[in-house]
Amino acid sequence: MLEQLSDIRERAMAALAAVDSLTALDAWRTEYLGKKSFVTAALKSIGQLPPEDRPVVGKAAHELRLALEAALEEARQRVLALEQERAAQAERVDVTLPGRPATLGRLHPITQILYEIYSIFAEMGFQVYDAPEVETDELNFQLLNLPPDHPARDMWSTFYTTRDGILLRTHTSPGQIRAMRQFCPEPIRVILPGRVYRYEAVTARSESMFHQVEGLAVGPRITMADLKGVLTDFARRLYGEHRQVRFRCSYFPFTEPSMEVDVSCALCDGAGCRVCKHTGWVEIAGAGMVHPQVLRNGGYDPEQFTGFAFGMGPDRIAMLRYGIDDIRYFYSDDLRFLAQF
Amino acid sequence: MRVPLSWLKEYVDITLPVEELAERLTLAGLEVAAIERIGAEWDRDKIFVGEILEVKPHPNADRLVLAVVNYGRGAPMTVVTGAPNIRVGEKGHKVAFATVGARLIDGYSEEKRYMTLKPSKIRGIPSEGMVCSEKELGISDDHEGIILLEDDAPVGVPLADYLGDVVLDIDLTPNLARCLSIIGVAREVAALTGQRARVPDPVAVAEGAPIDGQIEILIEDPDLCNRYSAMLVRDVKIGPSPKWMQRRLTLAGMRPINNIVDVTNYIMLEWGQPLHAFDYDLLRPRRAGGPPAIIVRRAKPGERMTTLDGVDRDLTPEMLLITDGGGPVAIAGVMGGLESEVTEQTRNVLIESANFHAINNRRTSQALKLVSEASIRFSRGIPASRTVPAATRAAELMRTLAGGVVAQGVADNCPVPQEQKTVRLRPEQVGRVLGIDMTADEVKATLERLEFECAPAPDGLDVKVPLHRLDVEIEADLLEEIARMVGYDRIPTTRLRDELPPQRNNPPLELARRVRSALVGCGLYEALTYSFVGAEDQDRLLPPASRADLSVRAVEPGPHLRDMLPCILAADACIRLANPMTPERTTMRTTLLASLLAVTAANLRFTERVNLFEVARVYLPVDDKGLPNEVTHLGIVMTGPRTERSWLTPEPEHQDFFDLKGVVEALMAALGIGDWHVEAAAHPTFHPGRCAHLLVGDKRVGIFGELNPTVRVAWELPEQRVCLLEMDLDAVLGHVSAAVKFQPVSRYPAVVQDMAIVVDETIPAAEVERVIRETGGRLLRNVVLFDVYQGPSIPAGKRSLAYSLTYQSDEKTLTDAEAAKVHNKIVQRLAAVLGAQLRGPSGR
């Protein structure tokens, strides 16, 4: 009998080691610990043994039962872990399959540049001021020292409307007069962004509609040195802190002195390349001290106030930054273009 | 302005390397766009000035000759050439001679192709070098004949030393008219390099009879002609001008013609004063027996003349003419007439050196579409003091180069002499405007570099403006000159020290920013489309049958347009371009929808999913003459599959009305607009059953829905649903809440109960929800409509709506019974108000 019990133990333990599923574990339990199992039978049959054998066999059978039960519990933990692992394995995916498409929109690159410009100037106290795009000849030209037939009008090819004296603004500068007339006699620090229009054939380099950002500061103590400071700070913020900034004399009828502002070409670091037309410099803005007559036209006494103004093109800034070689992309709104920014 | 350095050097010393000079000029406002180096590519030890010792016939070819050339290095060489401008028997020509190994441009190639000269044999005769054409040296495209140099050209000198030059191509802004001349540029170079330009006072050797009595000059319109000066040169021999002059004209961009015309052009380029040469003998007197006459007057109505270019032109009374006793001989300062032109037969030349009104000249040249080198200069202004020096220099050149005899004196009619201006300058203004400190002495010294003369004045300096500076009139002009001379780079760079102006909020800008950010979050791309559309584009938003309906298409400007959404205004009532560039862009738009449909159509050619929005202005005319009202609108277009096609969604469903409605809901939430709702709408641009007005408060601010299939076809869009929205952003400005009002989050569990009801299908879902919310009160926290059903198990004309209702209290844990009490109240109320029947707790 004791031998039998010992055999059973060996067999049961060997069988249990091979169990690898809950179903098999259940079958094992029925076989070795169930009502019809040898151990149960052995325990039941103790009474029929000779009395002297009973304690020994009884104890052995009982111990076997406890041992099998303990082993069963241990195996259950093992098999459970195995089953979980198996279930997880069944959910394995090919991680290289494409993900579920998430739709993310984008701002137009020009808007992104505009927002960047706003935030740089906001830190210097310049706020956005809006002005109309359909303008009078008076504000677009005459009050900016461009009377009819002034030769400098050639600098702006103009879309006229069928309405007398009304045109599409060729630059954001008429907003200077509007801002001055609104805020006079307060000091002013504004930027005037928006669409401008030129009577020009649409090519890779020129558009009949594009954007400008005008800046205007008027106050009792504003100098050309301040203008240089503001534009240098701006250029380094937008183009990179190591860029060189250069100021060249130029001409706009509504500023004096007038200047063009260049920044050292980021592509070639000033050595000369196609983008900078081999000069090492890229033109980024026109600027100058507000002409005394323009201050007067805005309501300010040029003996009491000075001011500066500047203008720049976000389209061009975007072209430089992203290496876009054709301005027509901006207003064709091709999704293959828009999706890149 | 193209400035050959060799020419410039006559008037000022060039003390800087060319690149540095170009940089200084550029920084001073004379933008050097290009530096052209003539002869930089000519090998100094292979291309020389040569002399033809002998021209012999080629034994085997009639059209070729053999030229024996001495080039100053060793024995003369013999070369074969077909140049038509040297002939057998001639000798002594000075030529550009290239030896073997020289790098030249292939004269027979269409494009600019370099080649290296090799020893060759032409028709049996070895050729040891080449006499070069202009094309082979890269001077011009001329390959007709070889270059013939001046007779005194030094044999054996590298050609680069003799003929080489540098041309500065300078872009001039309109204020720099004074630099449309070599002397003007020389003055700038002098001022920038601390010199004084050598500007001569021209003198002519005049040995002819005095001009008095030989010409009569009358100025009838002195408002358009300040001054008319003339000189007479008799007995000229017309012929080519000398090679040095031809070369300079060519380098400066003009074509040599003959010695007389070339002299006038040469003086124009040198002094900036355009001249005109008349054939004196063709000028007619005013009266029989009188001298030839020049009468300067406005054209008479209907007057015509034929200009030098052979075109017969209509003249108007705004145009100033030069006439003689018989009629017009020139359009003043624009172009001469054909009849009095200098020709081969001309013997006697009258030189016109005059001053015309700049604006009038500009108008005339624009009206006639005739822009000439003369009109470019006249239209920007020329000092009247220059007529006599320029004429004198021209007369002297005609004497020396064309063998003429100069009549003594100048016939000078000067009704309006040029006055010298004086401008007061207060030195402290330099600091005030430029931000640099300069003493009065420094200011004076700086201005004197530019030939200004400064005298002390009570509060500063009286600055006498040189006669050649028409652009300086006020103190600010002088400040600019000072800044230019100091150099913008030497003006300090400072931070604004002025008081910061009041800072104000900009609600429209902030609104646009929030709209953009919300819509990008909804997966839409931002578009920027043209502000102008074609004349028919907006009408194409309507089916043809609706275009007469004045409730959807306006034909008059006015404030009522603001209330039309979309605002489809007849093109001739819109702001229209007088000079459109293309027919697709003629009309300022009054709705964004046409532009958005156009870009949608373009995109649908390569993709089937287009989700775009634009925030931009529309231009609503309020009357028929003034500025329009510019209103900021939002436009949205959504079409195509809801998501990109993928292995997970092989056939995604297409977007429809409710995708757009979801975006509207998200947008309203993002803007913090609570008080909004939609109403079913009918508009012929949209699908008859799928269109809604968007209302904020009780004001209509937008319209959205699916595009009417008829309109879709008209726009050539593929057969798929297209959802559109247009909204007046300015109209919602007052409703956007900047501040969010925080609602505490309940710490107690919520009870969720579902409810399905059956109502008449005509009852809008919004009405059902309104009743539910109204009845549910404070405990009802959320209402979600999760099923809408019509079908066999529902009576006809009814529909089932299933809601999930969330009840929650802020004070305690709600029991099911407490929730059920509210729930039942809602059911009863729905039954009472809307006739709704309960359809079981949930499901169908």
Ligand SMILES: [Zn+2]
């Ligand atoms: Zn570069």
